[in-house]
Amino acid sequence: MNRQIVKLFGFIVVLFGILVGFTSYWAVFDAKALKEEEANKRPLLEQQQIRRGRILAADGTVIAKSVAKGKGDALRFVRRYPEGALYGHPIGYSFVRQGDSEFEQFHNDELVGEESEFSSILDELRGRTQEGNDIVTNIDPVAQQIALEDLEVEGFGAVVAIEPSTGAVKVMASNKSFDPNRVPYELSKLNRNVIETPLLNRATQGLYPPGSTFKVVTAAAGLESGAITPETTIDAPGTLEVEGQPLNNDFSEDFGPIALDTALTNSVNTWFGQLGQQLGNDRLFETMEKFGFNSTPPIDLPDDEVYESGVYGEDGPLSVRDPVDLARVAIGQERLLATPLQMAMVAAAVANGGRLMKPQIWKRVIDPDGRTIDSLDPSEYSRPISEQSAEELTTAMEGVVSEGTGTNAAISGVAVAGKTGTAETPGNKACGGGIDENQAWFIGFAPADDPQIAIAASVECTTAFGNDAAAPIFRDVAEAILNGE
Amino acid sequence: MSSARNRELFALVPVAILLTAGFAGVFAQESTRLDNLSLIYGAYFLAVCVATHIYLRIRLPNADPYLFPLVALLTAFGLVMIYRIDDSLAGDQANWFVIGLVLFALTIQFLREYEVLERYRYTIAVGGLLLLLAPRLPGIGQQVNGAYLGIKIGPLAFQPAEFAKIAIVIFLASYLREHREVLIVGARRVLGVTLPPLKHFGPMLVVWGASMFMLVFIRDLGSSLMFFAAFLALLYVATGRFSFVVIGMAMFTVGAWFFASTVPHVGDRVEIWLDPYVDPTGTGYQILQSIFAQADGGLFGKGFGQGLITIPGTDAALLPAAQTDTIYSLIVNELGLFGACGVILIYLLIAARGFKIALLARDGFSKLLATGLTAVFSIQAFVIIGGVTRVIPLTGVTLPFISYGGSSILANFVLLALLLLISDRARREALEPGGRAPAGGRA
Numbered sequence: 001m002n003r004q005i006v007k008l009f010g011f012i013v014v015l016f017g018i019l020v021g022f023t024s025y026w027a028v029f030d031a032k033a034l035k036e037e038e039a040n041k042r043p044l045l046e047q048q049q050i051r052r053g054r055i056l057a058a059d060g061t062v063i064a065k066s067v068a069k070g071k072g073d074a075l076r077f078v079r080r081y082p083e084g085a086l087y088g089h090p091i092g093y094s095f096v097r098q099g100d101s102e103f104e105q106f107h108n109d110e111l112v113g114e115e116s117e118f119s120s121i122l123d124e125l126r127g128r129t130q131e132g133n134d135i136v137t138n139i140d141p142v143a144q145q146i147a148l149e150d151l152e153v154e155g156f157g158a159v160v161a162i163e164p165s166t167g168a169v170k171v172m173a174s175n176k177s178f179d180p181n182r183v184p185y186e187l188s189k190l191n192r193n194v195i196e197t198p199l200l201n202r203a204t205q206g207l208y209p210p211g212s213t214f215k216v217v218t219a220a221a222g223l224e225s226g227a228i229t230p231e232t233t234i235d236a237p238g239t240l241e242v243e244g245q246p247l248n249n250d251f252s253e254d255f256g257p258i259a260l261d262t263a264l265t266n267s268v269n270t271w272f273g274q275l276g277q278q279l280g281n282d283r284l285f286e287t288m289e290k291f292g293f294n295s296t297p298p299i300d301l302p303d304d305e306v307y308e309s310g311v312y313g314e315d316g317p318l319s320v321r322d323p324v325d326l327a328r329v330a331i332g333q334e335r336l337l338a339t340p341l342q343m344a345m346v347a348a349a350v351a352n353g354g355r356l357m358k359p360q361i362w363k364r365v366i367d368p369d370g371r372t373i374d375s376l377d378p379s380e381y382s383r384p385i386s387e388q389s390a391e392e393l394t395t396a397m398e399g400v401v402s403e404g405t406g407t408n409a410a411i412s413g414v415a416v417a418g419k420t421g422t423a424e425t426p427g428n429k430a431c432g433g434g435i436d437e438n439q440a441w442f443i444g445f446a447p448a449d450d451p452q453i454a455i456a457a458s459v460e461c462t463t464a465f466g467n468d469a470a471a472p473i474f475r476d477v478a479e480a481i482l483n484g485e
Numbered sequence: 486m487s488s489a490r491n492r493e494l495f496a497l498v499p500v501a502i503l504l505t506a507g508f509a510g511v512f513a514q515e516s517t518r519l520d521n522l523s524l525i526y527g528a529y530f531l532a533v534c535v536a537t538h539i540y541l542r543i544r545l546p547n548a549d550p551y552l553f554p555l556v557a558l559l560t561a562f563g564l565v566m567i568y569r570i571d572d573s574l575a576g577d578q579a580n581w582f583v584i585g586l587v588l589f590a591l592t593i594q595f596l597r598e599y600e601v602l603e604r605y606r607y608t609i610a611v612g613g614l615l616l617l618l619a620p621r622l623p624g625i626g627q628q629v630n631g632a633y634l635g636i637k638i639g640p641l642a643f644q645p646a647e648f649a650k651i652a653i654v655i656f657l658a659s660y661l662r663e664h665r666e667v668l669i670v671g672a673r674r675v676l677g678v679t680l681p682p683l684k685h686f687g688p689m690l691v692v693w694g695a696s697m698f699m700l701v702f703i704r705d706l707g708s709s710l711m712f713f714a715a716f717l718a719l720l721y722v723a724t725g726r727f728s729f730v731v732i733g734m735a736m737f738t739v740g741a742w743f744f745a746s747t748v749p750h751v752g753d754r755v756e757i758w759l760d761p762y763v764d765p766t767g768t769g770y771q772i773l774q775s776i777f778a779q780a781d782g783g784l785f786g787k788g789f790g791q792g793l794i795t796i797p798g799t800d801a802a803l804l805p806a807a808q809t810d811t812i813y814s815l816i817v818n819e820l821g822l823f824g825a826c827g828v829i830l831i832y833l834l835i836a837a838r839g840f841k842i843a844l845l846a847r848d849g850f851s852k853l854l855a856t857g858l859t860a861v862f863s864i865q866a867f868v869i870i871g872g873v874t875r876v877i878p879l880t881g882v883t884l885p886f887i888s889y890g891g892s893s894i895l896a897n898f899v900l901l902a903l904l905l906l907i908s909d910r911a912r913r914e915a916l917e918p919g920g921r922a923p924a925g926g927r928a
Contacts, residue, residue, distance in 0.1 A: 001852055002844050004722040008856065009840040011718075012863045016833050019867065020826055022874040026779040027822045034780035039765035042777045045793055045803065076797050 044096045048076045053111045053132035055091055055103065057141040058170070058363065063087045064094075064104070064180075066132075079104075081180040086145060088177035089201040090169075090301060090361055098187045102201060103361055105302050107135055110365050110374075131368040138168035138363045138376075143480040147457075150473040151175035154440075156430065157459035157470075158202035160344035160359075161477055164451045166378040167348070167357030169299070170481055171455070172341075174202040195430065204299065204306040207337035208458055211421030211466070212267045212405075213441045214332030216346055216393065219260060221287035222275050223389040230392045233257040236271035242327040247273050261396040265404030267420065269331050276330025284329065285320035290384035291356065292345045294319070298358045298381055299341065309338035332421060344456035347443040350393050351417075351451035354385040398448050408471035409442055411479055417451075418444020418474065420466030431461030438462055440469035446478045453481045489550040489912075490542045496554035497538060500561050501531035507565030510789045530561060537586050544593050545909035547916065552838050552908070555831055556886055556901055560894075562828070563887035566815065569790050570808045574889050581891040585898035592902035599906050603850055606659040613652030614695065616645035621702060646708045647883070647896035650715070650861050651903070657692070657716055658853035661723040665849070668724045692716050693733070697740045704750040706741070707868050707880025713737050715861040722843075722856050758878035771805045775814040775873045778804050786821030808889040810881055814873045828887070829870070836863040839904055845911040855907045858900050 026034065035043050055064040064087075066077035079094050081087065092102025100108065108114070113132045140161075147159040152175055161171035178190055178198040190199050200206065222228040238252035249255070249269050255262065263271035276284060288294065294310045294317045296303055310317025311324050312335045318324060328334040341359065349356035358381045365374040385393070397417035400406040406420040421441030431437040440462050445454035457473040505527025534557050541548060560582055568575035596602070602609065620626040625636045635644050661668075696713040699705060717733045720726075745752045753768060761769030761776075781787060792815055794807045807815050817825045839859025846852045865885055872879035883893040 001722050001725070001849070001856075004725050005840050005843050005852070005856055008718055008722055008860065009836065012836050012840075012860070012867075013833065015863075015867045015871075016829050016836075018876055019829055019870045019874060022871075022876050023779065023817055023825050023829075024822055026776050026874060027782045027817050027825070028784060031780040031783060034777055037773075037777070039762065039769075039773055040777040040780070041796075042774075042781050042793065042803065045796060046781070049797060070797075 038099070041096060044094075044099070047108075047112045048078070048096050050112050050130045051077050051132055052079065052094065053113070053134040053366075053368075055087075055107075055111070056134060056136045057087075057139045057144075058137060059141060060136075061141045063091055063137070063139075079180070083141075084179040084181060085177040086141075086148060087139070088180055088198070089174040089203060090172040091180070093180035093183045095184050098183050101199075102301055102305055103137075106300050107362060110135060113368075133368070133373065134366040135362050136364040136366065137361050138163070138170055139172070139361065140170040140481055140484060142484055143171045143477050144173055146480045147171045147173035147473065147477045148175060148177065150476055151459070154459045154464075154469050154473070155461050156196070156202065157457070157473075158206055158340040159455065159457045159473060159477055160203045160340045161453055161455045161481060162344050162348040162357075162359050164348040164351035164445060164454045165357065166376070167359045167381075168363065168376070168378075169359050169361045170453065171477055172201075172203045172361065174200070174206070197430070201301075201305060202458075202460070203340045204297070204301060206339055206458070206460070207307055207309070207312070208339075208439045208441075208460065209336060209423035209425065210309075210332040210338040210343055211423030211439065211441055212269075212332055213343055213346075213419050213421035213443045213456075213466075214336060214338070215264060215267065215272045215330070216350065216397065216419050216443065217288055217291055217293075218272050218276055218279070218284065218330040219264060219393055219396065220291075220350070220385045220389060221279050221284050222260075223392055224287060224385045225279060225283045227279055227283065228260065228275065230260050230395070233259050234263070234271050234274050236263065236268045236274075238270070240270040240273055240327070242273060242277075243325050247327055247331075260392070261399045264396040264419065265399035267400075267405050272330045273327035276326040276328075279326070279330075281320050281324065281326065284326065287384055290382045291349060292342055292381065293317070293338070297339070297341050297345060300361050306341070307339055309342035311336050332423060340456045340458045343441065343443045343458070344454060347418075347445050347456060348454035349382075349384050350390050350397070351445035351454045352390075353387040354390040355383050356381045394448055397444065401444065405465075406442060406444070406467050406471050408467045409444055409474045409478075411446060411475055411482070414446050414478075414482065415448035416444055416446045416475075416478070417448040418442055418471070420471060422465040425460075428461060434461075434463075436463045438465065438469075440464055440466045442466050442470035442474045444474055444478075446482065453478055489548070490538070490546060492550040493541070493553055494535070494538055496551060497531070497534050497557060500554055500557045501527055501534065503558065504530045504561035504565060507561070507789070508568065510565075530564075533583060533586065537589070540590055540593075541905070544597075545905050547912040548905040548909040549838050549842055549912075552835065552901060552904060555835050555838070556897075559828075559831055559835075559886035563812070563884075563889075566812060566887065567808055567889050569819075570794060570815070570889075574808055577891070578889055578894070581894045584891070585894040588895050589898040589902045592899050593906060596903070596906060599854075599903060600848075600850060602655050602854075603659045603662075606656045609652045610656035613649040613656065616649040616652065617695075617699060617703060617708075619645050644883075644890065644892040646703075646705070647890075647892040648899075650708075650712065650865070651858070651896060651900055653712060654715060654719070654857035654861050655854065657719050658850055658857050661719055662849040662853050665723040668729075669726065689720070689733070693736050693740070696737065697744065700741060700744045700751055701748050704748060705880060706751055706754055706878055707872065707882040709741075710737075710877070710880075711861060711864050711868050711882060714864045715857055718860040718864075719853055719857045723853060754878040754880060758875065761875075771811065772873070772875060772879050774802075774804050775811045775879070776875060778811070778814040779817040779874070782817040782819065782821045782825075784821050784823060786817070786819045786824055789819050792818040806881075809883060810869065810879070810888075811873050812884055812888050813870050832863065832866045832885075835859075839863075842904055842908040842911060845915060846907055847911060847914055851907045851911065855904060858904055862897070862900060 052066040064081050090102050092104045094100035094104040111132050113130050151157045158174045176196040176198040235257045236255040238254040240247040325334045363376050364372050367373045394417045401409045401416040401418050406418050409418050423439040425437050425439050426435040428437045440459040443456045445451040455474050457470040459469040462469045508526045567578050619636045696709045699709040717730050721730045745755045757768050761772045794804050796803050843852050843855035869882045869884050871877045883890050885897045
């Protein structure tokens with residue numbers, strides 16, 4: 001029997017080995033995924049025993065802070081948002097039961113002072129308790145407030161303002177917003193509100209037809225590829241037959257042979273439609289993708305809360321190989337959808353001499369002792385166009401504001417470059433299904449000769465045009481930021 | 486002669502130090518100041534252990550020197566963990582430990598000639614089965630989480646399965662000792678599979694039937710699995726026929742599958758095991774929280790006393806049944822993968838010593854009894870640790886010597902006493918003139 005006993009012991013060794021294997025899997029190899037599991041409240045519970053760091057606006061205004069509740073073992077910290085709905089987007093919320101979202105989620109590790117296992121052991125030996133770091137954002141509170149107030153007047157929509165040279169996000173407003181302080185009490189009610197969708201950050205998750213604002217991208221592709229120069233003229237009739245359907249200018253106006261600045265100033269559809277066809281898929285998609293289309297924008301928000309822009313087929317954005325109606329993509333129609341963040345990135349890239357910087361909301365991380373332990377190092381995302389193309393495009397975009405379709409964006413004493421857009425969205429359920437609904441846009445930057453700020457403003461469910469609904473928001477927000485400097 | 490006992494005594498010292506350090510750790514955590522109370526607890530524990538050691542020195546001078554210190558280590562570890570969860574529970578557990586040691590001494594005192602057990606094997610078997618049935622008896626039976634595991638007489642709650650496992654192992658060891666020859670010789674090959682002789686197949690079917698019965702009647706998958714695995718282990722050791730084990734496993738699987746699909750509680754346990762995320766706040770809560778607690782532990786753990794057991798500021802459990810079922814998860818949480826490996830290693834060392842005793846034993850009954858006791862002990866540890874790590878469905882058996890629970894402590898001390906009795910005789914016989922020296926031992 002001894003041989004069998006030894007084998008039985010071997011079997012027990014194997015069984016215990018399996019236990020060690022599974023324990024290792026849960027405790028070490030799969031630990032990260034388990035901590036991110038929705039049902040796992042442990043990380044949040046532990047974190048609420050840590051004083052989570054504050055989130056501050058660029059001027060030091062407190063956007064989020066933690067207050068202590070209870071004593072001894074029951075001591076815990078609860079999140080407070082003194083400014084309420086103003087920063088509902090993009091800051092989000094962080095609560096034990098409801099979880100976290102947006103900026104609070106993305107910067108969680110810094111806010112709770114997460115450290116490597118080794119250094120936290122050292123801290124423990126030294127008797128230090130874990131404390132969270134503060135994060136200062138780039139958000140300009142005055143401009144943020146103006147953006148949200150203007151949106152409230154117009155209805156639903158979003159505004160994104162980016163400093164072109166650094167990618168610093170100075171405004172990200174989305175209406176309807178929500179008061180994060182109410183999340184513990186009415187999260188499910190907020191979730192059920194499918195008309196106002198207050199939890200949706202329209203700046204990063206709102207996918208809208210960009211309309212004529214996309215002509216900036218088409219023009220950039222034309223200039224950059226050498227297909228056109230600012231002097232190249234294209235005959236622009238009142239109507240163009242494309243794919244069996246007429247493509248019209250406003251009032252079917254016939255412009256004759258015109259160059260880029262006239263075409264952009266008057267937002268001539270037939271001119272850009274032909275340019276798009278001339279460019280072909282390869283050249284148009286190459287420029288689009290360099291501007292950030294067809295990828296998740298590189299912003300400091302959770303990936304699942306930032307949507308890709310692109311020509312949407314049934315399974316998401318189409319690639320360069322898919323057949324598309326190029327003439328209509330070129331004027332921002334077809335199945336093209338873009339987020340306000342994406343269009344702000346387009347404006348910012350043109351403003352920054354063709355260099356697109358990664359948009360970032362955070363600016364500095366400050367430890368509990370008041371030392372800055374990390375600060376934003378602006379980095380380039382791509383170079384969609386050359387400096388020369390950017391200058392040529394800027395000149396054309398200045399025409400839009402000075403004498404074209406976007407005059408309401410003008411700021412006295414400051415040259416503004418921009419582009420309006422008005423996409424017809426009849427039957428949009430979010431707007432109640434009316435047939436006159438538009439998505440009104442304005443993208444642009446100022447001052448045109450030394451851009452300090454690039455902005456995209458987008459208004460949902462409006463009967464007005466881009467110049468009437470969106471351009472004034474651009475102007476108010478740009479003025480607030482320029483005056484603040 | 487007493488070198489084995491000297492080794493035992495030396496091995497107890499680190500155990501007492503560990504216990505003292507553990508209590509000191511809890512005090513430091515709770516009150517941020519060191520209390521000499523931890524030293525007093527450590528001293529009490531050491532005194533009780535030394536008393537037991539002296540008793541062993543007199544009664545079983547040749548018994549295995551490592552088993553008692555290993556068990557003391559587990560108990561000390563369990564006491565500290567339970568103290569850290571709830572100090573009043575630790576007081577109870579310490580009392581059970583002392584009562585357990587008394588029972589341990591009584592077993593050694595009155596079962597020196599443990600082969601008398603063979604004479605009463607059917608009585609013991611029937612007693613074991615009755616114990617298992619008791620939780621279904623009206624008036625004293627108790628249902629916990631859908632399983633019938635406990636009985637309650639007056640203020641005393643009691644888990645009879647803990648004692649039944651010893652009774653059944655005694656019966657099986659005795660039965661198989663007598664019938665192993667015929668089971669081997671009478672076996673026939675049918676279609677390339679070696680089948681046991683039909684005549685002796687009956688009792689095996691009875692054991693299978695008892696396991697299935699437990700599944701249906703007691704609704705306890707864990708105990709059922711534990712008993713049947715111990716049975717198969719013994720059958721294999723007694724006959725050397727691996728095919729019997731395969732047949733037995735097939736029978737168990739078919740039966741378990743059948744009853745899992747017909748008996749609600751058993752089926753639920755299996756479904757939760759397969760996909761706990763279906764109802765993460767309800768039925769899947771315990772296993773998910775168990776795994777989340779482990780994920781939080783990492784390599785080194787959060788530190789002793791640092792883990793969360795309840796949701797702060799409330800009494801709501803974050804790790805349900807932390808002092809019993811999921812105590813292993815708390816160990817991983819606070820002491821990390823390394824701490825948990827340490828615990829598993831102790832169980833493995835106990836298993837190694839137990840099987841060593843079986844190897845040294847001369848007669849068939851002693852061999853099979855030592856094998857069965859060691860197997861059922863190891864498998865119990867596997868069933869509960871495997872349950873909380875989602876290797877198998879989570880069921881309510883205790884982690885021997887660590888989990889809170891009087892029945893478990895008492896029964897396992899009886900089990901330990903039997904092992905030491907077998908060991909003492911085996912080593913004594915090996916030392917006698919004409920006998921061979923125990924492998925690796927020093928005379």
